[in-house]
Amino acid sequence: MFKGQFIHSIDNKGRVSIPAKLRKYISPEANNSFVMTQGIDACIDIYPRDQWQTIEEKLLKLxxxxxxxxxxxxxxxxxxxEDEMDGQSRIVIPQNLLEYAQIENEVLIIGALKKIEIWNPKVYKNYIDGSSETFEQIASEVMSL
Amino acid sequence: MFKGQFIHSIDNKGRVSIPAKLRKYISPEANNSFVMTQGIDACIDIYPRDQWQTIEEKLLKLxxxxxxxxxxxxxxxxxxxEDEMDGQSRIVIPQNLLEYAQIENEVLIIGALKKIEIWNPKVYKNYIDGSSETFEQIASEVMSL
DNA sequence: CCACTTTTCCCCACTACACCCCAAAATAAT
DNA sequence: ATTATTTTGGGGTGTAGTGGGGAAAAGTGG
Structure with missing residues (x-):
């Protein structure tokens, strides 16, 4: 499953290359295809095609x-x-999503198990610094089930 | 299960060799692969692949x-x-984790049952000396279940 | 319906770094 | 002392990441 963070550049065509470390976890069923959408915070969620399927099934029940x-x-x-990777393992992110995530010329890519998140590095830093709770506090709270 | 402590060096490529004494406890299911992440204190947690699996399953329920x-x-x-050991039983620790644990050119490796911890020796000494409670006090508190 | 502009897609090329292999030094065992 | 194993160091090579150009396609206006 996806994990880790990576700093990549985004060129003026809106292309971002998917880190090789993350590519290893993409199942062949995804057919090198991704669905991107706005995330819960100021980021872009990227699901491999097969993972998106399960979300779509939930949406169908609405x-x-x-x-x-x-x-x-x-x-x-x-x-x-939806978009496929090109020969250099890149995907094109549409303009409206780039604006939503306030992305400029550098992106922070975070592996989050089933999906990949794309952030503006500065926005992400604010998001992390913004919480008053420490990692230890949240950890003991969320994981003590 | 992992136990004991070892002082190893870390080279300028970020490589640390896993002590032979600890390697014996790694199950074949781990495929010589480890997942490392930030620990609860200023250290790096290293899980054999199969041990990490149980953590990932918890995270998937979120x-x-x-x-x-x-x-x-x-x-x-x-x-x-995630990283595999090279031919010399070493793993590469990424820069952000090294910074998190304030590691310089020497590391303290501690076996902690299911996982291995990597510390800066000086930081670890401060951590141990820093507590006001004695070993006996904590022991009686934690082990009286 | 045709001509023109603009965007999208695909291919080629360069650079840098991460990985793998070889090998020496040091420690432990016989 | 000799051998084996463990730990440490360094160098070459393949691949990942990035940028750009040209062909095809789509969109726009006459």
Whole structure:
């Protein structure tokens, strides 16, 4: 499963190369294809095709006649975008997602098990520094189940 | 299970050799592969591949749509790194982990049952000396279950 | 329907670093 | 003392990451 962090550059065509260390964990069923969408915080979520499938199944269960569920579905899908890696293991990230994550010319790539997250390094630093709780506190809280 | 302590050197490529005494306890299922991550204190945790698996299974149960659980996942994985031993039974420790544990040119390797810990010897000495409680006090507290 | 512009896709090339192999030094065992 | 094993060091090579150019496709306007 995806783990670790990497600093990569993004060129003026919006291309980002997927780190080789992360590529090793992509199953062949994904067919070198990814679905990207806006993440829970100011980042871009990137799912291998097969992993996205399980999310899509959850979304299918939503009742679109209920306004809140309908709204959520729109928010999830409006910026969703599918793309394949090119010969150099890169994907193109569309403009609206780049703006959402406030990305400039450098990206922080974080492996998060089933998905890959793309951050502006500065934004990520603010996100991490922003919490008042320490790693130890959160760890004991979340993992003490 | 891992036990004992060892002083080894770390070269300018970030390589540390795993003590032969500890290698004996690594199960074949680990495939000579380790996952290293930031420890609870100023040290690096190193899990054989198979031991890490149980941690990963716990992490997979988190709901990444809940901000706090998402944050914890990021903190856990951002510095996680997988590597195999080379022909000389060494692993490469990435720069960010070395900085986290304030490691210079010598490391203290401690066997801790399921995992191996890597410390800067000086930092470890401060950590041990730093506690006001004696070994006897902590022992009676923790082991009286 | 055609001509033109713009964007997307694919291929080639350069650079740098990570990995692998070889080998010496040091420690432990016979 | 000799041999074996463990630990440490360094050098060459393949591959990962990056950038750019040209062909194809799509979009726009006359």
């Amino acid at each position: 009742n679109t006649f209920i306004p809140k569920e309908s709204r959520f579905l729109r928010l999830m899908l409006q910026n969703a975008h | 709901n990444t749509f809940i901000p706090k659980e998402s944050r914890f996942l990021r903190l856990m994985l951002q510095n996680a790194h």
